Amino acid sequence: MSGMDLNEKAGAAPTATGLDDAKAYDPAFPNSANDGEPPEGEPSDADGIDGADLLNRVHDYARRFICYPSDTAGIVHVLWIAHAHLMDAWFSTPRLAVLSPEPGSGKSRVLEITALLVPSPALSVNSSAAYILRKVADQDNRPTILYDEIDTIFGPAARGNEDLRGMINAGYRRGAKVGRCFTEKGKVLTQDFSTYAAIAMGGLGDLPDTIMSRSVIMRMRRRGQGEKVExxxxxxxxxxxxxxxxxxxxxxxxxxxxxxxxQPILPDGISDRNAEVWEPLLMVAELAGGQWPDLARQAATEAVQSAKANNKPSLGVQLLADIRACFSDKDRLTTADLLNKLLADEEAPWGDLGRKKLDARILAKMLGEHGIKSSTIRMPNDSTPKGYKREAFHDAWKRYLPPLEIGATSATDATNQESPDKTEASRVADKTALPPCGGTAEGVAEPES
Incomplete structure (x- = not known):
């Protein structure tokens, strides 16, 4: 069944693939129900622009100066640039995180090129939260924020800058505001600031998890031998x-x-927060038409699956995974035995939790957050120590862990086994044939069928 059939069956407005098909479903669009007249306030000659060709040329231009780490990165960058020109059409706007493990990887150049192509660019380094907030609050002249060296704000040596993080997180959705107090003539007054804006950030390492979950990510790297840009x-x-x-x-x-x-048809596996992040970029691709819808869906699928495969689990999830491995085929373990098994893995964090090692009290507290409690258990030798029954973990394991692969019996296997999503992401990555950097190739290569 086609994407359009699915929407019609669900009672939704029909979707379209590309600008030409989509026009037929919009009565406000030129050459449909308006007798060739453009919508009020829109330029009459804009309808002649080939969206796919335009995105191809933007991609060719950027590739002259940027060595993208992958085909996906180039596609994402172009779609993000285009989405910044349609901010009033979106419910949410993805942040663009241009990150690298080392300096000299091209992050600043990405932001410089982006600044040339987006509306009202505000390229800054180490600007205060108050400055950014007041720039964005002027929604009639909404800027596109391009923040370089963001690691100085959120890096390990920084203090967190909660005001700026809160603004970046809140401004991810249209209509979001943050409140501030100020005094005037001895009275405390309040003021709301709009925070909705497109934001791109460049920096070393990673950003706070709350920002990363709202971002499309370009992981830059230094150019290798033979990789050249102008x-x-x-x-x-x-x-x-x-x-x-x-x-x-x-x-x-x-x-x-x-x-x-x-609405665009989202690829399988893209839902919830990922859907909010990718929907504007997929919409841009659909509106442009040509090869861009297929390329965008491939890029979205690869990026989301790769992120899932590489996401570092929280300490609580890692504990659940390691405990599952410790149980193996047993139906119960004493607290002492479980602790010994967990502490036996020298690479696991359980021997050093804030200068303390995992003990029965810390274990009980961490598991209690998932509703798991110890109890008095009867062992084969008729002793009745404190411990944990396997059945107490079933619900948490199903909610937070992937199904256990056959043969995964150690803590290392449970936490480090290769994800099937990662394997699938590799296959998707092989389908696009865009050269990642250099040159001025004409157009975007067709994806393999």
Missing amino acids: PFTPRLHEPPANILRDELVAWAASVFSLAETF
Whole structure:
């Protein structure tokens, strides 16, 4: 069954693949129910822009100066740039996290090129939360925030900067506001600040989990031998970028009403927060048409599956996984035996929890958060020590852990086995044929069928 059939069966507005098909379902669009007249306030000549060709040319331009780490990264970058021109059409806006483990990996260049192509760019380094908040609060002149060296704000040596993190998290959705107090003539007054804005960040390491979960991620790396890009010279290279930006503005105006009304078909496995993150980018691809819908779905699938495979579990989830491995085929374990098994793995964190090792009290507290409690158990030798029954873990294991693979009997196996999602992500990655950096190839390669 096609994507359109699925929507119609569910009673939703029909979706479309590409701009040409989508026009037929929007009565406000030129050449449909308006007798060729463009929607009020939209340029009459914007309908002639080929969205797929425009995104191809944006991609070609960016690749001249950016060595993308993968085909997916290039696709994501172009879609994010285009989505910034349609901010009033979205319910949520993904953050773009341009990260790397080492300096000199091209993060700043990504933000510099992005600044040339997005609306009202505000490229900054080490700006205060108050400055960013007041820039974004002017929604009539909403900026696109490009924040370089974000690791100085959220890195290990930083203090957390909760005001800025809260603004970045809140502004992920349209209509979000944060409240502040100020004094005037001795009175304490309140003021609401709008926080909705497109934000791209570049930095070393990772960002706080709350921001990462709202982001599409480009993990940059230093260029390898044979990977070349053109030197960026603003005097020579800004004028063609300005032309592309103006075309993006006109194209966005021509498809704005469509972007507000129909929903893309999301790939399998993309739901909840991931759906909110990827929906605007998938919508851009659908509106552009051509090869972009297929490329965007492949990129979304690869990125989400890769993130799932590489996500570091929380300490609580790791404890559940390690305990499952400790139980093996047993139906009960004494607390002492369970602790000995957990502490036997020198690479696990249980021997050093804030300068303490895991003990019965800490174990009980951590498991109690999942509703798991110790009890008096009868062992084969008729002793009745404190311990845990396997059945007490069943619900938590089903909720927080993947099904245990046959033969995974050690704590290491339980926490480090390769995820099937990761294997699938590798297959998806092989399907796109976009050169990651350098050159000025014409167009975007067709994905393999």
